[in-house]
Amino acid sequence: MLSQKAKYALKAMIALATQEEGDLMQAADIAERQNVPRKFLELILLDLRKHGLVRSQRGKLGGYALAKPADTITFGQIIRIMDGPLAPIPCASLTGYRRCADCRDEKACAVRKTMREVRDAAAAILDGMTLADATGTEAAALKAAIGA
Amino acid sequence: MLSQKAKYALKAMIALATQEEGDLMQAADIAERQNVPRKFLELILLDLRKHGLVRSQRGKLGGYALAKPADTITFGQIIRIMDGPLAPIPCASLTGYRRCADCRDEKACAVRKTMREVRDAAAAILDGMTLADATGTEAAALKAAIGA
């Protein structure tokens, strides 16, 4: 399951990705636009800053911006920061491998093999989806809704 | 994340799938073979029985068996019983849909769209993997290990 934290992080990053290069968006602004508790969002943004995905400016007229181009930041990166590995089970993870305490023969384990497949499929989607892709599809959906 | 409960359930079901038609396997036996706490396993098996995936016999010489052929029971069925929907987020679930409280425009939401893709990919793998497949790959891996 994706935590609320990760969902809020994705939504906040998508909001930041709609900004012009050089602009700043304030936490309160993001919180209101995305319907997210402001203080909780600040925690999330802080975490994202520490991991180098956003930059921030303090003081009056301060705010947040993406630290890198929107087409170089993926859903996978954001989710791993907030929730940890994508794999459904640690023994099937690439980034956070841990052996199952109860496992007798990891090589033969069909559960592990299958969960590795699931991980790979999820990673292919999430590591392939950039913030630029996301803002693109949202803009297109909105435009279609207006057209209809 | 797959819970321990779901992992234990999968392992127990795979163990049951290795049995001859008509045989029974006792909870204590499964628990020992799969390295799972016995009482916890009994709860899991009870749950699986209530959902019609295993049948049980009480009394001396009692035990458990699959209630249906091994090639008609999938990982997806078992995981949904133990952990609920496969989707990473309720608004992307087919079997357990729930709207996000904070969502302004569900149609346009890129997070939801992407999580639906992840759900579909996971479902394709997990609903396609039967207990018969699982015992098959485990047996093959074991045979290969002995040959090497």
Add this chain to the structure above:
DNA sequence: TTAAACACTACTAATTTGATGGACAAGATA
């Protein structure tokens, strides 16, 4: 009739999740 097995209920300790509150620091502007 008794021993061995599943069935069921209840409880609990630890962890995770989803926050909230407040003090502090930095920076723009009057």
Add this chain to the structure above:
DNA sequence: TATCTTGTCCATCAAATTAGTAGTGTTTAA
């Protein structure tokens, strides 16, 4: 320089979930 606004950081917290454990009851074969 004063001050107001905004991000930073720390501490705390309540509710839910997870991962079990314990014990009693019920069924059945021998």
